[in-house]
Structures are given as C-alpha cells and as structure tokens.
Amino acid sequence: MIDPTEILGVSAEATDEEIRAAYLLKVRECPPDRAPEQFERVRDAYDMLRDPRRRRRHRVLAADAVSPLAAIFGGQTPSRRFVGPGPWLEVLKGK
Amino acid sequence: MRQLISRGEYRDALDRAKEIHKSTRTPASEALLVDAYVERIRALIGRGLIVEAKALVELVRDRHPSSRRRLDGLATPAAADRRSLDDLVRPLADPALRVDHRAAIERMVQRDVWDLAALASCEALPAGHGLRTGAAALHRAFVAVTSGPVADEALELPEVSRRSPLAPWKLLARAIAHFHSGNREACEQFLQAIDPESAPARLVPPLRAMLAGEPAAPLPPHRAGAVGAPGLSPAAAALRAAITRKPALVRELEALDRAFASRSRSGILKLIRSAVEECRRESPARLEALKQHISVRCAIADLDANRVIAAIGGRSRHDATFNRLFARALEETRDPERLVLACAMWDEFRRTSAQEGWFADNSPESAAVSLHIAGLLEQLPESALRELQQSGRRNARVSGRDISFLFPDDLYRRACVLDPHPEAFSRWMAWAVRQPGRHADSVAKTWHKIRPQDVEPILHLMDEAEARRAFGDALRYLTKVERIDSLRPDVQRRRLRFLAGSVIDDLRKKRPAQAADAVARLAGLPEAQQGDWPAVVAALRTAVSVVRGDADAMAACRAEVEALLQGHATAAMLLSAVATAAKQRAPLGRVEDLSSDERASLPRALTRVAMLAGELRLALELPRSWMVEVARQFPATREALEVDELRALAQWAGQAGNVQLAYVATVEGLARGGESEAGFLYLRAQALTGSPERRIVCARAAAELARDRQDTELVEQALAIARGPFGSELFSLTFDQARDVLRQEKAASAPPGQRTPEPDYGHLIPRCQCADCRRTRGEPVEPFDDFGIEGEDDVGLELPPDMPPQMVEALLDAAAEAARRGESFDSFASRVLGGRSPGRRRQARRKKRTQR
Numbered sequence: 001m002i003d004p005t006e007i008l009g010v011s012a013e014a015t016d017e018e019i020r021a022a023y024l025l026k027v028r029e030c031p032p033d034r035a036p037e038q039f040e041r042v043r044d045a046y047d048m049l050r051d052p053r054r055r056r057r058h059r060v061l062a063a064d065a066v067s068p069l070a071a072i073f074g075g076q077t078p079s080r081r082f083v084g085p086g087p088w089l090e091v092l093k094g095k
Numbered sequence: 096m097r098q099l100i101s102r103g104e105y106r107d108a109l110d111r112a113k114e115i116h117k118s119t120r121t122p123a124s125e126a127l128l129v130d131a132y133v134e135r136i137r138a139l140i141g142r143g144l145i146v147e148a149k150a151l152v153e154l155v156r157d158r159h160p161s162s163r164r165r166l167d168g169l170a171t172p173a174a175a176d177r178r179s180l181d182d183l184v185r186p187l188a189d190p191a192l193r194v195d196h197r198a199a200i201e202r203m204v205q206r207d208v209w210d211l212a213a214l215a216s217c218e219a220l221p222a223g224h225g226l227r228t229g230a231a232a233l234h235r236a237f238v239a240v241t242s243g244p245v246a247d248e249a250l251e252l253p254e255v256s257r258r259s260p261l262a263p264w265k266l267l268a269r270a271i272a273h274f275h276s277g278n279r280e281a282c283e284q285f286l287q288a289i290d291p292e293s294a295p296a297r298l299v300p301p302l303r304a305m306l307a308g309e310p311a312a313p314l315p316p317h318r319a320g321a322v323g324a325p326g327l328s329p330a331a332a333a334l335r336a337a338i339t340r341k342p343a344l345v346r347e348l349e350a351l352d353r354a355f356a357s358r359s360r361s362g363i364l365k366l367i368r369s370a371v372e373e374c375r376r377e378s379p380a381r382l383e384a385l386k387q388h389i390s391v392r393c394a395i396a397d398l399d400a401n402r403v404i405a406a407i408g409g410r411s412r413h414d415a416t417f418n419r420l421f422a423r424a425l426e427e428t429r430d431p432e433r434l435v436l437a438c439a440m441w442d443e444f445r446r447t448s449a450q451e452g453w454f455a456d457n458s459p460e461s462a463a464v465s466l467h468i469a470g471l472l473e474q475l476p477e478s479a480l481r482e483l484q485q486s487g488r489r490n491a492r493v494s495g496r497d498i499s500f501l502f503p504d505d506l507y508r509r510a511c512v513l514d515p516h517p518e519a520f521s522r523w524m525a526w527a528v529r530q531p532g533r534h535a536d537s538v539a540k541t542w543h544k545i546r547p548q549d550v551e552p553i554l555h556l557m558d559e560a561e562a563r564r565a566f567g568d569a570l571r572y573l574t575k576v577e578r579i580d581s582l583r584p585d586v587q588r589r590r591l592r593f594l595a596g597s598v599i600d601d602l603r604k605k606r607p608a609q610a611a612d613a614v615a616r617l618a619g620l621p622e623a624q625q626g627d628w629p630a631v632v633a634a635l636r637t638a639v640s641v642v643r644g645d646a647d648a649m650a651a652c653r654a655e656v657e658a659l660l661q662g663h664a665t666a667a668m669l670l671s672a673v674a675t676a677a678k679q680r681a682p683l684g685r686v687e688d689l690s691s692d693e694r695a696s697l698p699r700a701l702t703r704v705a706m707l708a709g710e711l712r713l714a715l716e717l718p719r720s721w722m723v724e725v726a727r728q729f730p731a732t733r734e735a736l737e738v739d740e741l742r743a744l745a746q747w748a749g750q751a752g753n754v755q756l757a758y759v760a761t762v763e764g765l766a767r768g769g770e771s772e773a774g775f776l777y778l779r780a781q782a783l784t785g786s787p788e789r790r791i792v793c794a795r796a797a798a799e800l801a802r803d804r805q806d807t808e809l810v811e812q813a814l815a816i817a818r819g820p821f822g823s824e825l826f827s828l829t830f831d832q833a834r835d836v837l838r839q840e841k842a843a844s845a846p847p848g849q850r851t852p853e854p855d856y857g858h859l860i861p862r863c864q865c866a867d868c869r870r871t872r873g874e875p876v877e878p879f880d881d882f883g884i885e886g887e888d889d890v891g892l893e894l895p896p897d898m899p900p901q902m903v904e905a906l907l908d909a910a911a912e913a914a915r916r917g918e919s920f921d922s923f924a925s926r927v928l929g930g931r932s933p934g935r936r937r938q939a940r941r942k943k944r945t946q947r
Contacts, residue, residue: 028247029276053516057463060454063416065424068352069388073374073381074345080275080305083337085241088271090330092209092297 003062004045012059019049096127105135129155129162136166149183153199180208181219188220205260209294211237229255233264240271247272267295270302279306301331305339344370344377355392363398367406386411391424415451418444431475435483435501438468442500462514466522469506473526478909504534508541515545524551533559550579557589566597587622588710594620595711598635602677607642614639627707630659630666634673641679664693665700672708672715683717686724697725698732702740705747715747722748726756733763738771745778757782758846765841772837773800777813779840786847791817792836792856795826799833826861 005012008022023046030038048054064072096115099108112131116124132155139148152166186192187200204226208214215231232254239245250272255265270285283306286299304327327335341349347370354363367389374385390411393403404410411417422440425433445456445464454460472480480501487498499505507523520542527535536559542552557572570593577586594617601610617623618632633655640649657666667683674681686694693700701717708715717725736744745760761782764775780793794816801809828836839854847853862868869875 034281035278053459053518056460057467060448060460060463061419061423061467063419063423065388065391065420066427068349069370069385069392070345070348070352072388073348073378073385074342080277080338081340082241082243082275083334085238087330087334087337088237088241088298089209091301091328091334092294094297094328094330 003064004048004058007041007045008049010049014049016050019046096131100131100134103138105131105138109135125159125161129159129165132159132162133165149203150196150199153202180210180213180217183207184214184217184226185219187226188224201260205263205290205293207294209297211261211264225254225256225259226261229259229261233261233268236268237264237271240268240275244275245272263289263293263295267298271298274302274305282306298331301327301334304331305335342377344373347373351389355396358396360396360398364402364406367393367403371407383412384416387417387420391417391421394421395424395428415444415447415453418447426471431479434471434474438471438500441468441471457513459514462510462512462519465506465513466510466519468500469503469510469522469526472501472503472506504530507538511541511545517546517549517551520546520549521551524555535559548579550576550583553579561593561596564596564600566593566600569593570597587620591617591620591622591628592711595631595635598639599673599676599713602638602642602679605642607639610635610639610642627660627703630656630669631673631707631711633659634666634669637670638673638677638679641674642677660703662693662696662700664689664697665703668700668704668715668717669707672704672711672713675716676711676713683721686718686720694724695728695731697721698729698744699736699740701725701747702736702744706740706743709743709746715751717751722751722753722756726753726759729756729759733759736763738764738767738769741767742771742774742778745775745782749778749781754782754784755846762844765837770804773797773804773806773809773813776800776837776840777809777816780813780816783847786853788860789847789853789856791819792828792859793840795828796833796836796840799828799830800837803830826859828859832859 005014008019008026010018010022014022023042026042027039030042032039048058096108096111099105099111109128109131112124112128116128132151136148136151136155139151156163156166183200183203187197204214211230211234215227215234217227217230220227229252232252236245236250236252239249250265250269252265252268255261266285266289270282270289273279273282273285282302286302289296289299291299347366351363351366351370354366371382371385371389374382386407386409389407390403394400418440422437422444425437425440441464445461448454448464449456449461475483484498484501487501490496491498499509503526507519507526511519511523520538524535524538524542527538535555539552539555539559542549543556546552553572553576557569557576560566560568560572570590573586573589573593576583594613598610598613598617601607601613614632614635617635622628623632633652637649637652637656640646640652653666653670656670657663660666660669671681671683686697689697705715733741741760741764745757745764748754748757748760757778761775761779764778765772767775774797776793777797780790780797783790783793794813798810798813798817801807801813836854836856836859843851843854845851
C-alpha cells in the first residue's frame with residue numbers, strides 16, 4: 001500500500017490542519033471529474049490520516065515490503081525530470 | 096522581367112509582375128510574381144532593411160499562401176541577434192503606426208521570437224510596453240514550469256491577453272506544467288490550442304512524442320491521432336532524452352526487481368552489488384534503508400545469508416525499522432509457517448521500538464502492535480496454533496523467553512488494557528466467542544467493567560443470562576441497555592420474553608406467588624396488549640392457577656385464552672406449550688374430537704402458535720395424530736398462509752422432525768418466489784434429511800442466493816448444512832448454478848420417497864475416485880488402483896481399537912486441518928503418532944513379506 005502521507009505530501013508528524021490543507025490542495029490538482037482514480041487515492045489517504053487511531057496504527061505498522069525497490073527508492077524521482085529551460089530553449093531556437 | 100531582375104531592378108520587375116498577374120491570374124503568373132517578391136525581399140535584407148523585408152514577407156504569405164515554403168527560407172530568425180529584434184519591434188513603440196503594419200509585425204513576433212528574455216529587455220520598446228512586461232512574465236513562468244512543480248495560480252499570467260502575439264506562450268507554459276504533473280489530457284488540450292504558426296509550436300512535437308511514449312491512460316479516440324510525432328529534431332530528441340532518462344540507481348533497482356520477480360538466482364548477487372554501489376554514490380543517505388530492504392527480500396527468497404551480507408557490504412542494521420519491514424514481508428507471504436515468524440518479528444519490533452524510543456511499551460502504539468499480532472494468529476489453523484503454543488511453552492521453560500505473542504487472549508487483553516477502545520474489545524470478543532467454554536462471558540465482563548457505556552458486552556451478558564435461565568440477571572442487563580440506548584428496537588420484545596421466561600422459571604420451581612407477580616408485571620407492559628400477547632399472558636395465568644390448584648381460575652383463564660385466540664385448537668396448543676415448559680401435564684386431547692372446522696384450520700392455528708412459541712423460545716410438541724392431521728389439511732389451506740407463516744411452519748416442522756410437512760411448506764414457500772426464495776431453499780435443505788447429496792446442493796445454492804442478497808446470517812446457516820459435520824468444503828456453485836438448482840427444486844413438488852423422480856445434481860458434485868466407488872459406477876479400475884487409496888487399512892492411521900470415539904473424532908479433525916494447510920498425510924501421521932510414517936511402515940511390511 002502506498003504511504004498516505006506520501007500521497008498527500010505531508011510529513012508523518014503533520015497536524016490535522018496541515019493534513020486538511022494538503023488534502024484540499026490535492027483535490028484541486030486531481031478533481032474527481034478529471035482524475036477519478038487519483039482523487040480516490042487522495043480521498044482514501046485523507047480518510048486514513050484524519051482518523052487519529054488509524055493514523056497512529058498506520059504510522060506504527062506501515063512498511064512497504066512488497067512494492068518494487070525501484071518504486072520505493074526511485075519514488076522521489078518523477079518519471080519526467082525537470083531539466084530547466086535550457087534544453088527547451090534549444091528546441092525553440094533550432095526552429 | 097527576368098532581365099530586369101538580373102539587372103537588379105527589382106522594384107520595376109515587381110511592378111511588371113503585378114501587372115501581368117492582374118491581367119492573366121494564372122498559376123504561372125502567380126509564380127512569376129512570387130519570384131519577383133522574393134528577389135525584392137532579398138534586396139531589402141541585403142540593404143539591412145529587415146523590418147521592411149519581414150513586413151513584405153508577411154504580406155506575401157497572406158496574399159499568396161502557396162509561397163509560404165519559399166518565404167520560410169528567407170525569414171531571418173528575429174531573435175538571432177539583438178539588432179534585428181530591436182529593428183523588428185521598434186515601430187510598435189510608435190502610436191501612429193498603421194494598423195496593418197502593426198499586425199504584420201505582431202505576426203512576426205508570434206512566429207519568430209523565441210527568446211523571451213531578450214524581448215523582455217528589448218530597449219527598442221519603452222519599459223512599460225505590454226510586449227516587454229508580457230515577455231518578462233512569460234519568461235519567469237517558462238523557467239518555473241521547466242524547473243519544478245508550479246501552482247495553477249502562477250500560470251494565470253494576467254499580463255498576457257488572449258489577443259497578444261505572446262498568447263501561445265501562455266498555452267505552452269500551461270501545457271508543460273500539466274505534462275510534468277502527469278495530467279496528460281490537460282496537457283494535450285493546451286497543445287492543441289497553440290497556433291501551429293507560432294514559435295512555441297516548435298515544442299509541440301517533442302511534448303507529444305513524450306506523451307505518446309508513456310504507458311499512461313490512453314487519450315480519448317478523438318485526440319489519439321494527434322499524439323506522436325515522426326522524426327524529432329536533434330534538439331527535440333535531446334530534450335526528450337533529458338526529461339525521460341531515469342537515474343542510474345532506479346535503473347539498477349529495476350534490474351534487481353526483475354531478478355527477484357523472475358526468481359532467477361543467477362547474477363542476482365552481482366545486481367545487488369551494483370545497486371548498493373550506485374546508491375552509495377547517488378543517495379548515500381538511503382543506503383542503510385536499501386540494505387535492509389535487500390536483506391529482507393533475500394531472506395524471503397531463501398538466498399544464502401552470508402553471500403547476501405557480502406554483496407551488500409556488511410550486515411544491515413537490525414533495528415526497529417528492519418524488524419517491522421521483515422515482519423511485514425513475512426506476513427505478506429500468507430504462508431502459515433511464515434505467519435508465525437511474522438508474529439515473532441512484530442513482537443521483536445514492539446520491543447526494539449520501545450528501546451529505540453519510538454513509543455513506550457505501555458502506549459497505544461504498543462497496543463496496536465499487539466492487536467495486529469492477534470489478528471495474524473487468527474489466520475492460523477486452530478490446531479497448528481495450539482501445537483505451537485504447546486511447543487512454545489516447553490521451550491520457554493528452558494529459555495525463559497516471553498511467548499505471550501503466541502496467545503491471542505494475552506494479546507487482546509494487553510491491547511484492550513493499553514488502549515481501551517470498542518474496536519479492540521469487539522475483536523477480542525469475536526475471537527472469544529469462537530473459543531470453547533465460556534471465555535466470551537469473561538471477556539464481556541471485562542469489557543463491561545472497563546467501558547460500562549458500551550452496549551455490545553451487555554447484550555452478550557444478557558443473552559448468556561437468558562441461556563442459563565437467569566431471567567432476573569437478563570432483565571437487569573436489559574435495563575442497562577435501555578438506559579444507554581432507549582431507542583433499540585428489540586428491547587421491548589426481549590423484556591416480554593424475559594418476563595415470560597421468569598414466570599415459567601418460577602412455575603417450574605413451584606413458586607406461584609413470584610410467578611403471579613411476574614405475570615402482573617408482564618400484563619402491565621403496553622407491548623403485552625398487542626398481537627397475541629394477551630393470550631400468552633392468559634396462558635401463563637392458567638399455568639399459575641394449576642400450581643395453585645385453583646380449578647375455577649384455571650377454567651376461567653383457559654376460556655380467556657380460547658376467546659382471545661378464537662379457536663379451541665389454537666388455545667389448546669398454546670396452553671400445552673406453556674404447560675410443558677412449566678413442567679405441568681397438558682394433554683392436547685384427541686384430534687378426532689375437534690370439529691371439522693377446527694381441523695380444517697389446524698395448519699394456520701399451528702403456524703400461529705409456532706410463531707409465538709418461537710418468540711418465547713418454548714418447545715412446541717404435538718402428538719403424531721395431530722401432525723398427520725395438519726399435513727392432511729395443509730393442501731386446502733396453504734394458499735391462505737402468508738410467507739412468514741409458511742416459513743414458521745416449515746421451520747417448526749423441520750425442528751419437530753416432520754420432514755414431510757416441512758417439505759410441503761417449502762413447496763408453497765418456493766412457489767411464492769421473490770426475496771424469500773433463498774430462505775425456503777435453505778428450509779428445503781433442512782427437510783431433505785434422507786437425501787444427503789441433494790441436501791448439500793440445496794444448502795450450497797441457498798448460500799449463493801443469500802450471498803447475492805447480502806444476507807450473511809442465512810449464508811452462514813446454509814453453509815453450516817453444506818459443510819456437514821466435518822466442516823469440509825466439498826464443492827461450490829456459481830450463481831447461475833444456484834439459480835438452476837432453485838428452478839429444479841421449485842419443480843420438485845413431491846417429497847422424497849414418493850414415486851416421482853428427484854432432481855439429479857450428479858454433475859454438480861465431484862465424484863469419489865476411490866476404486867470401490869469407481870467399480871460401483873461401472874468405471875474401469877486399474878490393478879494398482881487398490882493400493883495407496885483412502886479407506887485401505889494399510890494406508891490410513893492405525894488407531895488402537897480401544898481408542899475413545901471422541902478422540903478418534905478429534906484426530907480426524909486434526910487430520911482435516913493438516914490436509915487443509917497442505918501437510919502430507921505421512922508427515923501428519925508421523926507427527927501425531929510419532930515414530931515412522933505409514934508410508935515407511937508399508938515399506939517395512941513389504942520388506943518383511945519379501946524376506947519371508
């Protein structure tokens with residue numbers, strides 16, 4: 001299972017307000033009509049983190065022993081890397 | 096005209112060409128005119144009149160679209176040098192610039208200007224000029240979207256209007272932002288909106304190529320054709336490679352993942368070494384975590400520990416993180432043996448977490464771990480767990496190790512004490528209910544003591560009190576429930592039942608005064624005035640009069656019961672049920688003495704009393720002659736009975752052993768159709784005591800139909816019949832098969848044993864493949880088939896002839912459990928009986944025979 005804190009982009013020690021703010025931000029990024037699957041993941045993550053007991057249980061017991069190592073350790077690296085304006089301008093300049 | 100051109104007289108050549116084209120209007124004349132324009136433009140460029148040249152290019156492009164390809168070769172990139180950009184935009188600073196001239200320049204800006212920074216700082220325009228401020232805002236946005244995630248607000252860019260020549264840049268910035276955020280469809284929307292003649296359109300092909308190269312959700316069909324670009328320019332290809340290239344560590348880890356997934360062990364150590372080395376270089380802070388993950392996965396894959404340690408460059412740290420990861424990996428395998436190891440690792444995690452200061456050993460977090468371990472233990476077969484607990488106890492005596500993690504009761508108790516939450520208690524209770532003895536009662540008492548406002552334990556204690564006929568206790572618990580939740584729908588009916596039970600209990604103990612008091616209390620309840628309850632109260636009063644020996648009162652009460660129920664037979668059956676419960680004599684009399692009308696209404700009367708008896712939990716027994724008469728009268732009255740009445744009748748008849756009556760009641764019940772079909776099919780299964788295979792198939796089908804209606808209670812009841820006494824799942828049915836069984840059962844209106852054929856479910860039940868059964872079915876049997884099959888003395892367990900039947904049953908249960916968890920028969924026999932396995936005993940016997 002993907003870490004709900006990662007889905008919402010909050011730290012494990014995030015406060016209720018921070019979790020709610022992150023949730024609202026994510027919902028704006030992935031509204032249910034445009035990205036239903038992403039929205040569902042975001043909502044599930046929020047449901048888990050908003051309940052203090054579930055959040056605590058998750059914090060204590062969660063460990064990803066199944067996902068591919070590349071996903072666990074490369075998860076921070078987006079599949080589309082930000083390379084800065086340079087290479088983009090080269091294309092524009094080249095016509 | 097060609098001569099004029101060759102002499103450098105371009106203007107004259109152009110004028111002549113215009114005249115010719117004006118008069119002829121042919122493609123040839125247009126080509127000639129374009130040639131003249133091209134030469135004129137070249138001449139302007141040659142004289143450094145870039146602005147004029149570009150304006151002329153735009154004019155020709157507009158008037159003669161066929162000339163665009165040729166003109167593209169002429170256009171000088173406007174931002175190639177600062178001077179030409181300044182020259183291009185300088186006229187825009189003039190407020191008196193002609194409209195068409197301004198439009199032509201703006202078109203060139205849109206098409207050719209790629210350097211936003213240069214435009215933003217272009218001194219040919221005043222500092223506050225819209226083109227400069229727009230270019231500056233766009234430049235900032237462009238740098239931002241290509242460098243990291245950007246909020247939507249940052250891309251609103253109010254400085255750039257929709258009519259601005261820079262508007263396509265705004266669309267491009269948004270397309271890039273959506274591209275990076277993974278919103279493929281939005282990205283494509285913005286790409287489609289970019290003017291293909293504008294400078295930003297140069298980035299559309301590489302962006303589309305990157306979108307097309309990903310296995311993301313497919314675009315809608317109307318956009319699918321737009322994706323993909325044949326042949327990218329070198330710069331575009333370089334951009335694509337730079338964006339989509341994965342870091343080396345990810346590439347190494349992907350290779351390692353593939354090796355783990357393929358279960359191929361060759362070269363895996365080399366891949367581990369490479370991944371660790373790359374992580375050391377690229378992300379040293381995460382090295383220890385990676386080593387722990389690799390150690391755990393190698394342990395699960397049964398790789399040699401020493402070689403793995405060497406490959407990862409030393410043992411990984413065995414801290415709380417490692418223990419948790421290992422525990423999780425073990426439980427994910429779902430293997431019973433590894434589940435036990437997972438429990439041990441979770442317990443170790445709890446201990447190390449406390450040592451490392453993650454959480455205190457008496458914290459709610461620690462409770463969560465205990466609860467989790469208890470849940471894992473519940474996944475183990477009961478017998479295996481008992482065995483483990485026994486061997487654990489033996490070892491603990493020597494090692495002194497705490498083995499409480501093997502005992503769900505200890506774990507639940509610990510969790511509930513550390514974090515007394517209803518969810519924890521509820522799970523403890525659910526486990527305790529499945530345990531033998533009265534363990535659930537003590538759990539309920541503990542729960543009630545710690546959380547007196549929770550209703551669930553009180554309900555359990557109330558039911559338990561009723562079961563041991565402690566109606567006083569049951570009523571006290573009921574009062575508590577009422578105080579906590581006065582709106583519970585079943586409270587009042589339970590109160591009636593408990594009071595009636597209390598009366599009967601007093602009558603059994605010959606305490607008429609107390610019984611009379613309880614009857615009075617019962618009669619005073621508003622609910623006792625509804626339905627047939629007044630008749631029940633009168634019947635209880637009759638029983639009190641019997642104990643008191645008050646014949647007049649008894650006769651008056653009997654008359655009252657008859658008046659209330661409006662039937663002698665109904666009253667007689669109710670009085671008989673109450674009297675039997677109170678241990679009094681209550682002969683029903685001869686059925687022949689009933690009038691013909693009363694005999695005709697017997698099925699309905701019986702149904703009415705059966706429903707009351709069921710509510711009061713009284714046994715209703717009828718003499719055989721009465722049952723025969725009910726069955727005889729049923730066909731004439733069945734259509735008048737409601738579905739609930741039919742159900743009650745079938746239930747009562749099944750429990751009373753009158754399977755014929757139960758069967759015919761289900762015939763009518765099934766004919767009614769609707770939502771009650773699954774319930775009547777279950778009752779049909781109950782009635783089929785003489786047809787074991789058909790009974791199981793009906794029960795299976797009832798379970799499937801009930802499952803479809805999410806009636807879990809009926810599913811459990813039906814499965815209890817389907818599994819039989821050994822609790823084994825012989826086969827299953829699909830929903831369609833269940834519907835087919837229902838159809839056949841509806842058609843089977845005659846009870847079994849009569850001459851009509853019964854439904855044949857042979858195709859639904861797996862056939863026994865033993866040699867005897869195959870012979871019986873007339874199937875071929877090979878000479879060696881008689882060896883090594885079930886039922887042969889030489890193969891099965893050799894049980895001592897004096898072994899008590901209970902022990903034999905327990906042994907068979909354990910054997911069934913062992914088979915379910917995949918243990919071989921030989922291994923089971925060897926483990927349980929000790930010594931050699933039956934297989935070895937067989938070999939030994941054969942050897943002995945040979946020696947003889």
